[in-house]
Structure formats: C-alpha cells, structure tokens
Amino acid sequence: MASTVETPVSGASHLEPVAWRSRPRGNPWRRPWAMEGFTWLYIIWSIVPIAIAVLFSFNKGASQATWQGFSTKWYVGSQVTSVLHNPSLHHAVIQTLVLGGLTTAICVPIGVGFAIGIDRWHSRTSNGLNFVMIFSFVIPELLLAVALFLLVTQALTFIRLGTPAEVAGLVVWNISWPAIIVRARLASIGRTYEEAAADLGASRMGAIYRVLIPLLMPAIFASAVLVFASTVDDFVIVEQLSSTANTQPMSVLIYSNVHGGLSGPSLNALATIMLFVSLLAALIGFVAYRWMTRGERTKGTTEALTGIAGI
Amino acid sequence: MGRRQDTYDRRNRWLWIGLAAPGAIWLLVLFVAPFYVMLSVAGGSVNSFFQTAVPIWNPLQWSSANLTAVWHDIVGPGSFLGPPALRTVLYTAIATVISLAIAYPVAYFVSRYAGRRKTLFLVLLIAPFWVSYMMRMLAWIDLLQQGGFFNRALSFVGLPGNTDWLGGKSVTVIMGLVYGYIPYLILVLYAFLDRIDQSLIEAARDLGLSKWRTFWSVTVPLSKPAIIAGTFITVLPMLGDYFTNQLMSGAPSTTMIGNAIEGQLESPGQTGQGAVLALMLLVVLLIPMIYYVVSTARTSREMA
Numbered sequence: 001m002a003s004t005v006e007t008p009v010s011g012a013s014h015l016e017p018v019a020w021r022s023r024p025r026g027n028p029w030r031r032p033w034a035m036e037g038f039t040w041l042y043i044i045w046s047i048v049p050i051a052i053a054v055l056f057s058f059n060k061g062a063s064q065a066t067w068q069g070f071s072t073k074w075y076v077g078s079q080v081t082s083v084l085h086n087p088s089l090h091h092a093v094i095q096t097l098v099l100g101g102l103t104t105a106i107c108v109p110i111g112v113g114f115a116i117g118i119d120r121w122h123s124r125t126s127n128g129l130n131f132v133m134i135f136s137f138v139i140p141e142l143l144l145a146v147a148l149f150l151l152v153t154q155a156l157t158f159i160r161l162g163t164p165a166e167v168a169g170l171v172v173w174n175i176s177w178p179a180i181i182v183r184a185r186l187a188s189i190g191r192t193y194e195e196a197a198a199d200l201g202a203s204r205m206g207a208i209y210r211v212l213i214p215l216l217m218p219a220i221f222a223s224a225v226l227v228f229a230s231t232v233d234d235f236v237i238v239e240q241l242s243s244t245a246n247t248q249p250m251s252v253l254i255y256s257n258v259h260g261g262l263s264g265p266s267l268n269a270l271a272t273i274m275l276f277v278s279l280l281a282a283l284i285g286f287v288a289y290r291w292m293t294r295g296e297r298t299k300g301t302t303e304a305l306t307g308i309a310g311i
Numbered sequence: 312m313g314r315r316q317d318t319y320d321r322r323n324r325w326l327w328i329g330l331a332a333p334g335a336i337w338l339l340v341l342f343v344a345p346f347y348v349m350l351s352v353a354g355g356s357v358n359s360f361f362q363t364a365v366p367i368w369n370p371l372q373w374s375s376a377n378l379t380a381v382w383h384d385i386v387g388p389g390s391f392l393g394p395p396a397l398r399t400v401l402y403t404a405i406a407t408v409i410s411l412a413i414a415y416p417v418a419y420f421v422s423r424y425a426g427r428r429k430t431l432f433l434v435l436l437i438a439p440f441w442v443s444y445m446m447r448m449l450a451w452i453d454l455l456q457q458g459g460f461f462n463r464a465l466s467f468v469g470l471p472g473n474t475d476w477l478g479g480k481s482v483t484v485i486m487g488l489v490y491g492y493i494p495y496l497i498l499v500l501y502a503f504l505d506r507i508d509q510s511l512i513e514a515a516r517d518l519g520l521s522k523w524r525t526f527w528s529v530t531v532p533l534s535k536p537a538i539i540a541g542t543f544i545t546v547l548p549m550l551g552d553y554f555t556n557q558l559m560s561g562a563p564s565t566t567m568i569g570n571a572i573e574g575q576l577e578s579p580g581q582t583g584q585g586a587v588l589a590l591m592l593l594v595v596l597l598i599p600m601i602y603y604v605v606s607t608a609r610t611s612r613e614m615a
Contacts, residue, residue, distance in 0.1 A: 035420040042417050043435045046494070050442055052460065053450035064453040065460055110333040117331025120320045126327075129335050134604045136342050138543065140551025140596065142569050146576060146589045147345030154366050155348050156340075172341040175334055195319075204323055233443040235554060254445040255554060258452055259561055268453070271446035278441045305433045306502065 054275065057268035064265065074269040081266040088245055088253065089270055096249040096274065098163065099238065100231045103170040108224045110171075111178025112216065116208075118179070119186050137176035144173060145240040152241070161243040169237040174230055178223035185219035218292040225285030229278045250274050346593075353377055353586035364582035377583040381591070384584075392571055392588070399567040402481070402556075403549040406488035410496050410545055411538065413489070418500035418537075419530075423509070436501070439494040448487060448558045452477065455559075479562025487559040488552065492545045499544050503537030536606075543603045547596065568592060 053064075057075075061068035071077060076084045083089045114133070118126045136144070148169045152159045159165050193215060197207040213220075235251040242248050248256075250270055257267055286305065293303070320327065351366035354373025358365050367373055384392040421432045439447065454461045455476040466472025476483050511533065515525040553569030572592070575585035 032420065032424050035416055035424065039417045039420045039432070042413060043432075046439050046490070047435065049450035049454055050439070050447060053446065053453055056453065064456070065458055065463070110337060113330040113332075114334025114338075117327040117329070117334075119327075121324060121327035121331055122320060126331065129331065129338065131604055132338050132343060133334075135600065136338065138547055138600050138603050140547050140592070142551035142553060142572065143589055143593050143596075144342070144345070146572060146585070147349045148341065149576070150352050150364075150366075150582075150586060151341070151345040151348045154352060154364065155344070168341055172337055175337065179334065198319070204326060229441060233445075235445060236551075239554075251443060251445045254449060255558065258449060258558055267449060271443065271449050274443050275441075275446055278443065282441045302429055302433060305430065305437060306498075 050275075053268050054272050057265050057272045059265050062264045064268070074265040075273075078266075081264065083266060083269050083273060086266065088248075089266060091246055092248055092250045092253040092270065093273060095163075095247060096232055096251075097277070099166055099170060099234075099249055100228045100277075102163075102167045103174060103231045104224055104228045106167065107171045107174050107227050108178050108220060111175045111223065111227075112182050112220055114175065115179045115182035115186065116212070116216075119183055133176055133179050136172060137180065141173065141236040145169065145237045148172075148237065149240045161241055162247040165241040166238050166247065166249075169241050170231050170234060173234070173237055174227045177226045177230070178220065181223045181226075182216055182219045185216055189215050218289050221288050221292060222285060225281050229281050232274060232278050232281070349586050349590060352583055353590055355583055357580050357583060362579035364586075377587045381584050381587045392568075395566045395571050396568050398481075398565070399550060399569070402485055402488060402567065403546055406485050406492070406549060407542060407545050409485070409489050410493045411541065414493055414496040414500055414541065415534075415538070418497050418504050419534075422501055422504040422507075433501075436494070436497055440498065444491055447490060448555065451487060451490065452558060455483065477560060479560045479564045481565055483559045484556045484565045487555045488549055491552075491555055492549060496541045496545050499541045500534075500537050503540065504534055507533050539606075540603075543599060547600070550592065550596065 056064045056067075058070050058072065059068055060071040060073070074082055076082055079085050081089075083093065114129075118130050118133075148165070152161060152165045152168075159168055193211050194207050197211045198204070202210065232249075233251065234249075235255060238249050239252050239255065242252060250273070254267055254271060348366065350370075350373070351368050352364050354370070354375075354377070355364055355366040356374060356376070357363070381392070384390055385396065386393065417436070421429065421436065425432045453459060456462075457473065457475055461476065462472040462474060464472075465474070507530070512525060512529055515529045516522075520528070551569050553567060553573050556565045556567055556570065559565075568588070572585050572588045575581040575588060577585075
C-alpha cells in the first residue's frame, strides 16, 4: 500500500469532512427495510409450522388441519393413544430422558478433562487426539452410526445394542461440544489466575479445583445443556443402535410412525413434550450462564444466548 | 506465557495425560476403532449359510469382492446406485445454495442492523435450534398433506390445491433439507459476521465507495470464512442424510446415498457392500473434512 502513503495529503484533511464529491448518495443510516422484511419472513417460515404442530397436539379430533376444540386427550385423556397411557409412547419419553441424563453425565466430565489435558499436554499425541476430536465433530452422523453398529455387532459384542450402545455412541458423537467450548474458554481466561494461585501456595490439584474449574463453569454448563439437548434431538445414532421397541426414544418413534402406525395428534403431543424438554434445558442453561458470568465483562444477554447455542 | 508455563506444563505432564485419558480412550475405542471394523467388514466375506458378514481383521487378506460388487452397482449396466448418488449431489447443491441465499441476508441483517433488538432476533433465530429435527419435519408433514393447510392456502388463491406434496416430489425433499439445516447455517454465519470489524465497512464508505462496492469489495471478502464454514456445516450432514427424504416423500424416486447405505446394511448378505458404500462416501468427504479440521485448528491456534 505504498502508493497510498505517497499520495500528497493536506495536513488537516483528517479534520475536515470527507470530500464532497465522494459523499455517498442516500442516507447511510436508513433502515434497511427490505432486509428486515426478509428476516421477518424467514422467522415466520421457520416458526409458524412448529407453532401449528404444537397447537394441533391439543386438538379434540384426530385431524391436523381442522380445529375441533381444545383437549388434552392426546397427552392424558385417551386410554389408547395418549402419551400417558400408550406404553410405546411413554416408554419413548422415558428412554429419551434416560439417554439424555446418562450421556450428559458421562460426556461432560470426560470432555472437560480431555479439553484441559489436551490444552497442556504439548505433544504429537495430543495434537493427533485433537484432530480426531474435531473429526468426530464434522463427520456425517450416518457414517459414525454405521461404523458403531458394525463395531458393536462384529467386534465389541459385549456392548449390547440398546441403551448401552446408544449411550456409548451418543457420548462419542457429543464429546466435541465440551471439548471445543472448554478449550475456547481456556484460551480466553489465560493462565494468570492459576499462576497466581500457585504463587500463593496452592497445590496443582488445588489450583485446578478452586481456580480453574470455577472459571470454566460457564463453559462446562453451556456444554452440558448442549449435550443434553443434542441427545434429546438425536435420531441417526439411536436409530442404528437401538434394539427393541423399549430402547427407542421419542425421535425414532416419531420417525417410524409418521407414515402409518400411530399417527395423528398423539405424535404431535410427543413432539411437543420433546420441544418442552429442550426448551426447558435451554432456559435453565441461559439463566445459569447469565448468573455464572455475572460480574464479568461480557456482552450480556447476547453472549449468554450464543454461549448456550455453542457459537 | 512462555518458559515458566512450559515448565509448569511439563512438570505436571502426567496430570494432563490422566485428565485427557478417559476422553481419549473413548474416542479411540468408539470413533477410530469402528472405522477399522468398517474396513474389515468391507474387505471381509459373507457366511454363505447365515448370510451374515464375516469381517477379516488382517489387512493383507482383505478381499476386493465387495468393492467390485459396489462398483458395478454404481457404473455397471444395471446400476441402481448411480441415480441416488447423482441425486444426493444435486439435492445437496441446490439446498445449500438456497440455504445460503436465505441465511446470508438474515445473518447479515441481524449482525449489522438489528441494533437494540438484536436479542429478540437472536432468540427467534436460535429457537428452531432447540426444536428437534423430527418435530420440524412432522410440522411440515402436517402442513403438506392432502387437505392440509398448504393445499388449502393454494386453492384459496385459485391454484390447484390437491397436489400430493408428500408423494415423491424432489421439491418437497429439497425444501425439507433447507428447512432442516438452515438454523445451523444462520448461527454459524451470524457468529462470523458479528466479528467483522464495523470500522472497516465505515472506512470504505468514508473513502467514497458506493453501498454495493463496499459490500462486494469489503464485506463479501471478509465474510468468506463464514460462507466456507457455513457451507461445510450444511453440506456434510446433507450428504449423509437419509431421513429427510424418507419423511418428506418415502418414494424410491427421491432416495439418496444414505438410504442406499442403510438399505444394504440391513439386507442379509449385503452388509459388506453397505460398508464399502459408507467408506466411499467417507473418502469423498475426507478432503473437505480435512480442510475444515485444519482451518479450525489454525483459527484456534491463532486465538490462543
């Protein structure tokens, strides 16, 4: 950019307004109506279908297109097809919650440990493991699911299809959430606090437990929420690794019943329960993230929102 | 930083290894090993009585029978894998372009112009992210069925309202793919665009560039990493998708490569060929995946 420097510039030019000839036409601070309208159209398109599906889970009749009055029969009322009374429907709810709980409980601790360990164990092995972890993040889920299916049916047959295989697969599929998020947080908090703790006489385990872990808490919590929600949402891995109907979570049940089988508003009711579980996790995550990062110089609400969405 | 930290890290080396070990073992046993099993099944043989796959663990004895069979299925005369493979590429390409065309303006608007309403917009953009994929597909199945709201809306404005949208239409599948994966794309684009230094854009405008020139020569080059990352985020899962088309059509006219992999894996005697097909998809995707992994590793190193 040497030419720009050599161009003769009058000494006071930076104090004067920009040359009149280059003033942009139109008002640069005008609100971009077209883009805003487009954004709203997108939002309507993305949310209204879901709202309609939720609404029709409360329909009195079996139609998903004609409103016949409010009722909760698809949740609790009907003895045959309500979520409460139909065994396959309520098994699916329980299985989803079991998988979500177990996966989060295993995945988050080992993912956080992995992140801290990889961050400090400078070696070829740790670089290689980091690559493997990022690979597990980008690989199409079907390929991992097929590979896991072959592993548990051909080699490690002691991991039975059903809940054990599902949890094993979900943990490996989700381990990148805590690993990536905690590593990013490790990079942003730096090493000063830990060094200060060491200088003040803390043991190395003491420094980790009393300084590092509390500082990592928002990241750990955000990743726990993400792992839980992504397990509730998961379909491909659980479909490949489930065995009997009892080990099918909500997503698999909805998939296998959409065309025939248990159709009608009871599926909408099941999906609405899934939605509620995920939104509850998101809400808890949001509130806790705000609370844990209080007093930090953050962008507040926006950062908490993007934090629990993993971006 | 520097030497003191290095000594601290080296002195506690076993602690770090111990912390990383559970996750590392989990990844090796349940992420790396499964692909070796996949190779062994692909290079293995079939038990002729039970029609089950017999993996061969020694790489030197791997047979190419499954590979040859699959190759003939793709390019041979009676090939039945060619059309789904082509369809997968086509659907993914169209759905990705449409997704980018919708997602970019939305993410751009929210990151630059939303102002004080940014939180509101972010909540609305993140909301679908928390709604399960199955529910979002179910919502569209309700709308698109015959006698559903979409057909009724069409007949209301005078168009034929009796189309069977769920009976094997590519349009519906592509719409389903866009609807399914666009929330992730928007979030990725937003995260990148939000980090663009606004003063660069202001500088371009101050120096006399028109609105469009500023956009083309400043904003677009600066958002190139966003577009690349966003494209990966949508293309990779779309190529391995097999459920969206099943839900939105279920007809053989819209099957994708994922359905072929799943179908072969489940049919007796064909497990090995399913493994070969999955490995072929993996090989094709390896280059973009490695690119993504390397660039991610580079950004995280720059961040640190």
